[in-house]
Amino acid sequence: xxxxxxxxxxxxxxxxxxxxxxxxxxxxxxxxxxxxxxxxxxxxxxxxxxxxxxxxxxxxxxxxxxxxxxxxxxxxxxxxxxxxxxxxxxxxxxxxxxxxxxxxxxxxxxxxxxxxxxxxxxxxxxxxxxxxxxxxxxxxxxxxxxxxxxxxxxxxxxxxxxxxxxxxxxxxxxxxxxxxxxxxxxxxxxxxxxxxxxxxxxxxxxxxxxxxxxxxxxxxxxxxxxxxxxxxxxxxxxxxxxxxxxxxxxxxxxxxxxxxxxxxxxxxxxxxxxxxxxxxxxxxxxxxxxxxxxxxxxxxxxxxxxxxxxxxxxxxxxxxxxxxxxxx
Amino acid sequence: xxxxxxxxxxxxxxxxxxxxxxxxxxxxxxxxxxxxxxxxxxxxxxxxxxxxxxxxxxxxxxxxxxxxxxxxxxxxxxxxxxxxxxxxxxxxxxxxxxxxxxxxxxxxxxxxxxxxxxxxxxxxxxxxxxxxxxxxxxxxxxxxxxxxxxxxxxxxxxxxxxxxxxxxxxxxxxxxxxxxxxxxxxxxxxxxxxxxxxxxxxxxxxxxxxxxxxxxxxxxxxxxxxxxxxxxxxxxxxxxxxxxxxxxxxxxxxxxxxxxxxxxxxxxxxxxxxxxxxxxxxxxxxxxxxxxxxxxxxxxxxxxxxxxxxxxxxxxxxxxxxxxxxxxxxxxxxxxxxxxxxxxxxxxxxxxxxxxxxxxxxxxxxxxxxxxxxxxxxxxxxxxxxxxxxxxxxxxxxxxxxxxxxxxxxxxxxxxxxxxxxxxxxxxxxxxxxxxxxxxxxxxxxxxxxxxxxxxxxxxxxxxxxxxxxxxxxxxxxxxxxxxxxxxxxxxxxxxxxxxxxxxxxxx
Numbered sequence: 001x002x003x004x005x006x007x008x009x010x011x012x013x014x015x016x017x018x019x020x021x022x023x024x025x026x027x028x029x030x031x032x033x034x035x036x037x038x039x040x041x042x043x044x045x046x047x048x049x050x051x052x053x054x055x056x057x058x059x060x061x062x063x064x065x066x067x068x069x070x071x072x073x074x075x076x077x078x079x080x081x082x083x084x085x086x087x088x089x090x091x092x093x094x095x096x097x098x099x100x101x102x103x104x105x106x107x108x109x110x111x112x113x114x115x116x117x118x119x120x121x122x123x124x125x126x127x128x129x130x131x132x133x134x135x136x137x138x139x140x141x142x143x144x145x146x147x148x149x150x151x152x153x154x155x156x157x158x159x160x161x162x163x164x165x166x167x168x169x170x171x172x173x174x175x176x177x178x179x180x181x182x183x184x185x186x187x188x189x190x191x192x193x194x195x196x197x198x199x200x201x202x203x204x205x206x207x208x209x210x211x212x213x214x215x216x217x218x219x220x221x222x223x224x225x226x227x228x229x230x231x232x233x234x235x236x237x238x239x240x241x242x243x244x245x246x247x248x249x250x251x252x253x254x255x256x257x258x259x260x261x262x263x264x265x266x267x268x269x270x271x272x273x274x275x276x277x278x279x280x281x282x283x284x285x286x287x288x289x290x291x292x293x294x295x296x297x298x299x300x301x302x303x304x305x306x307x308x309x310x311x312x313x314x315x316x317x318x319x320x321x322x323x324x325x326x327x328x
Numbered sequence: 329x330x331x332x333x334x335x336x337x338x339x340x341x342x343x344x345x346x347x348x349x350x351x352x353x354x355x356x357x358x359x360x361x362x363x364x365x366x367x368x369x370x371x372x373x374x375x376x377x378x379x380x381x382x383x384x385x386x387x388x389x390x391x392x393x394x395x396x397x398x399x400x401x402x403x404x405x406x407x408x409x410x411x412x413x414x415x416x417x418x419x420x421x422x423x424x425x426x427x428x429x430x431x432x433x434x435x436x437x438x439x440x441x442x443x444x445x446x447x448x449x450x451x452x453x454x455x456x457x458x459x460x461x462x463x464x465x466x467x468x469x470x471x472x473x474x475x476x477x478x479x480x481x482x483x484x485x486x487x488x489x490x491x492x493x494x495x496x497x498x499x500x501x502x503x504x505x506x507x508x509x510x511x512x513x514x515x516x517x518x519x520x521x522x523x524x525x526x527x528x529x530x531x532x533x534x535x536x537x538x539x540x541x542x543x544x545x546x547x548x549x550x551x552x553x554x555x556x557x558x559x560x561x562x563x564x565x566x567x568x569x570x571x572x573x574x575x576x577x578x579x580x581x582x583x584x585x586x587x588x589x590x591x592x593x594x595x596x597x598x599x600x601x602x603x604x605x606x607x608x609x610x611x612x613x614x615x616x617x618x619x620x621x622x623x624x625x626x627x628x629x630x631x632x633x634x635x636x637x638x639x640x641x642x643x644x645x646x647x648x649x650x651x652x653x654x655x656x657x658x659x660x661x662x663x664x665x666x667x668x669x670x671x672x673x674x675x676x677x678x679x680x681x682x683x684x685x686x687x688x689x690x691x692x693x694x695x696x697x698x699x700x701x702x703x704x705x706x707x708x709x710x711x712x713x714x715x716x717x718x719x720x721x722x723x724x725x726x727x728x729x730x731x732x733x734x735x736x737x738x739x740x741x742x743x744x745x746x747x748x749x750x751x752x753x754x755x756x757x758x759x760x761x762x763x764x765x766x767x768x769x770x771x772x773x774x775x776x777x778x779x780x781x782x783x784x785x786x787x788x789x790x791x792x793x794x795x796x797x798x799x800x801x802x803x804x805x806x807x808x809x810x811x812x813x814x815x816x817x818x819x820x821x822x823x824x825x826x827x828x829x830x831x832x833x834x835x836x
Contacts (some may be wrong), residue, residue: 019724125365199697205688208677214676215636216689216742249465275679 009280027324030317031267031281034286051198054294056180062091062256062290063179064238064245068261069268069286070190070279071234074227076262076270077194079207080127082228083258084142085235085246088119088249090253091145093194096165097158097249105134105164119145120232142187146255153251161247169244179241183283186234190279200277203227208275263314264289269321289313336395337362337526338383338414338495343392345378351695352378353391354550359497365517365527367537367558369624370570371761374531379547380497383528384416385409387521396494415488415496419503423480425473432472434489448705458490463519476623478509485516492723496520497528502536503759506621506787507822514540532759534563535790546570571762578766579794580773582813585774588612590648592633592664592750597642598783600672603628603805606642610750615772615782617796617816619789620825625805626785627669630752632660633783660689665748667739669755669785671732675739678728682720683709685727686741693745712741717767740768744775751775754785769795789825793818801825 021030042049068085075081092112099108119141126137171178194200203215204224214220243249267289268282291304338360345353353375360366370376381387383394385406396412399684403409409416425430428705434451434481441447455468466482475483481501488496502510517527517540529541538558544589546553546569553569591722592610597603603625610616631637635653646662653659656666668674677685683706687694694705709723716737720730727738736756743751753772757765772795776782786792792799799811801824809824811817 108437196700198691198698198700201684201691201700203676205680208679209673211674212668212677213688215634215656215666217657217665217746218688219655219657272678275677294415301561 001177017132028176028269030320031269031288035252035284035291037286038291038295042291043263046295049295056177058290059183059288059295060177060245060292061179062286063183064242064328065257065263065264065290066283067186067234067238067241068257069264069282070186071231072258072261072265072272073190073268073277073279073282074194075134075231075275076265077200077203077207077237078224078227079210080224080227081138081262082123082134082141082231083122083138084145085238085261086233086256087145087149087257088116088232088235088254089239089242089257090249090251090255091149092116092236093243093249094149094152094158094251095251096240096243097160098152100160100162105162109240109272112240113233116236117229118233120229121225123232124228127228128221128224142258143191144191149251149253153249155251156248157248159248165240165244166247167244168241171244172180179245182237182241187279187283191283194279199226204275204277207271207277211269226310235276260286260289260310263310266314267317271321332704334621335361337397339393339395340379340383341395342395343379343382343394343413344390345375345382345387351550353382353389353649356547356550356552357555358552359555360526360528361527361542362494363521363524364543365521365529365541367529367531367541367544368531368547369531369534369537369566371763374547374570375550376547377499378497378550380416380528380530382415383409383497395791410488410491410493413494415491415493417481417484417488417496417498417501419499419501423472423483425471427472428468428726429466429472429475429483429486430468432483433468433490454490455486458486462489462516462523464516468476476509477504478512481505481513482516485520489520493525495526495528495688496676497530497546499530500532500759501529502531506623507825508621510536532761534566537566538563548572558615567762578762578769579791580770581730582797583613583773583777586777587614588781591646592783593645594629595643595645597629597632597644598640599628599632599637599639601805602640603632606802606807608807610781610783612749612781613776613779614782614797615776615795616785617799617821618785618802619787619792619799619821620802620808621787624825626787626802627754629802630666630668630754630783630785633662633752636666660748663748664750664752665743665746666752666753667701667756669758671735671758676727676735678833679726681724681726682713682718682730683723685738685764686712686745686797689742689746700826708745709741710746712737716741716771731761733760736760736764736768740771747777750781750783752783752785755787757786757788757791765791789818789821791818793821 005252026033048054068089071085072081094107095112095115099111101110123141126132128135168178173181189212194203202218205218206220206223210220239254242254265282267285268278270277270282289310292309296305331522336359340356340358342355342357343353344355350702356375356379358379368376368379378387382389383403385403388404389514394403401412402411402554424435430451434454439447439450452468459465464482464486466479471585472483484494487816501513521527529537531537541558543555543557544566546566548570588611590609591612594606594608597606606629606681618629620626628637632639633653635655635658644653651662653662653664659665672678677688686709687705691700694701694708707724713720713723718734718737720734727735730738756768772782772784784792784796793816796816797813799821800807800818801809801821803825811820
């Protein structure tokens with residue numbers, strides 16, 4: 001009998017229902033369920049929470065961090081990260097405000113995007129071609145950008161946002177604010193790119209096993225560099241929105257938000273073991289963190305607790321994933 | 329072994345272990361006598377590893393008993409097993425590379441002297457006593473990272489001896505060893521055996537157990553088929569019991585067709601001191617065997633060909649023209665594909681499902697305009713699952729959950745799906761069961777007959793002799809012999825690879 005299989009006889013093919021159950025399992029969707037429960041609690045305890053204005057407000061406030069987190073999800077998918085994106089968002093504002101008087105509004109925007117591409121290329125090249133790891137490299141670029149911020153602003157807050165700029169912070173299309181459209185729109189686009197295109201698949205493969213991906217014929221270095229460029233562009237768009245919202249650029253603008261972005265990407269289930277990434281769950285995680293802060297305000301607990309709680313949530317979520325993996 | 333039941337150092341009785349949906353072990357018995365080398369063999373998934381994990385305390389058993397020295401043993405954790413004299417030498421050798429031999433052996437049980445300083449003198453004295461009593465020589469000051477695989481294994485053995493192991497379990501101890509290292513290991517085992525230690529050898533290599541073992545237990549599908557004295561059986565009989573049908577010749581018929589045109593040529597390739605002046609020609613429709621002891625440089629040649637290792641000198645020619653291949657990407661564009669030796673480290677994306685691993689090198693086929701068509705991707709995977717008989721619940725299964733042989737077939741499927749015309753297979757049969765090996769060899773021949781050019785790299789001389797049309801033997805990074813169709817045999821390959829005489833014999 002040649003049909004005898006030496007390998008463990010595993011249960012036959014999973015049915016569609018079993019797959020759906022798995023997709024909706026706590027393991028897979030924990031962040032989404034936590035988000036929904038939190039929203040229900042807040043809706044029950046405060047009339048204000050479910051008002052459209054409040055919801056739009058939450059999404060708008062989350063948009064800058066959200067854009068950083070979307071970029072970060074792409075980087076984490078390749079098993080890289082970038083600590084400088086928060087500072088880069090602030091840097092974008094300074095660059096634009098300094099350039100507008102000389103070259104005008106649109107060229108200044110374009111220049112900030114070109115600078116973003118260059119920063120991404122350089123960071124990615126140092127990491128892939130020279131081989132310095134991303135922690136050290138981006139700690140370095142973080143310090144450089146923070147330093148540039150101080151030098152360029154001379155430590156002062158720059159003002160002079162033009163009306164066009166304000167549109168990026170509060171302009172509306174069909175009465176939906178631009179930051180909301182950019183955040184949610186790029187989230188949807190990002191999810192599609194990461195999980196439905198060849199490019200996204202390549203990034204996930206690299207995160208899963210870089211050496212195997214290289215031998216399988218992927219241009220690993222170029223792909224990693226491209227992820228840094230992508231993340232850098234996301235940070236810059238975030239920076240433009242930030243500038244449009246606060247009308248000014250401070251030497252400390254954006255600094256520190258990269259940690260919330262990393263927290264959100266990790267909470268969203270982008271695997272710290274590689275091979276898996278989800279932009280839409282990152283978006284949910286960003287909203288969760290924002291709602292948490294919003295909820296504290298509504299319930300008068302005080303926003304001071306926010307960071308504290310975020311830290312616990314982050315460690316709790318990663319501990320859960322790791323524990324489940326070890327059980328397998 | 330007349331009254332062995334009285335003398336057994338270890339007895340496992342009626343061991344049963346189930347996993348969800350699977351009976352991994354079904355009332356398995358295993359008796360080990362003092363001073364015995366006992367081989368445990370079986371195909372992948374037969375239950376060898378599970379049995380050893382139960383013995384080592386890594387898995388709890390569902391039922392059954394374990395007796396040590398005639399007394400019931402209480403093994404609930406790896407620490408229990410170690411305390412009661414069970415020593416495990418793992419295949420992947422978990423040592424700390426930056427520490428010395430001595431530090432590794434004493435790791436976790438350091439003796440402290442004054443002020444909590446580690447009492448190195450006491451460690452050293454104990455190490456010397458240990459080595460002397462078993463006739464082992466290894467400088468305790470060497471760092472693990474500077475040792476060969478064989479030496480690291482010796483450190484692992486010393487480590488379990490230092491913890492006073494009476495039964496030493498070795499999991500595939502020879503898989504990564506070359507012929508000389510294997511001999512040295514066997515000598516060490518025999519010395520320890522004479523000193524009263526018992527060994528359990530888990531292995532895929534049937535020939536070896538006839539060199540080293542006293543008895544053999546054969547497992548199949550979670551059942552014990554039999555336990556036999558080694559001098560009362562034959563390798564053929566053991567293999568027959570393992571696979572459950574009489575062993576056919578595991579090698580396919582060789583091709584009778586003449587040599588096709590040369591598709592790949594290496595001319596005088598040098599890579600530092602690792603590879604010197606390698607020239608070889610690979611023809612359409614042939615399987616060229618490339619062999620040598622571990623570390624002889626065969627893998628390096630593969631990586632030079634696909635542009636993953638930079639050659640300092642020499643040329644690569646494709647179809648009679650000089651070619652430049654700077655990366656594995658270039659290689660695949662030119663129709664050259666490598667199946668790398670270490671499938672988990674270099675071959676697979678373990679977290680990816682099967683279909684995604686298969687499509688990785690040729691995903692453009694299922695992603696027109698960059699957008700992946702998942703249904704088509706899985707359908708292609710399904711075709712390979714059937715063609716290569718990959719045992720899996722579905723194309724969506726993560727490859728992490730597949731057995732070694734099936735994982736290897738997934739990497740093979742990826743390679744086949746690139747439709748490359750030059751296939752380099754680096755140790756394709758490493759750590760996989762007999763049946764999967766047979767299937768892979770048959771596939772290789774089929775591909776060659778279809779006109780592919782195949783470079784088959786293996787340190788299994790028997791497999792090279794059985795499968796390849798021609799053979800090239802490497803020794804210390806240089807070509808030691810070239811054997812043509814008429815000359816290729818296991819004996820010649822072995823002698824060319826191991827002889828210390830530097831004269832390269834070119835038989836043609």
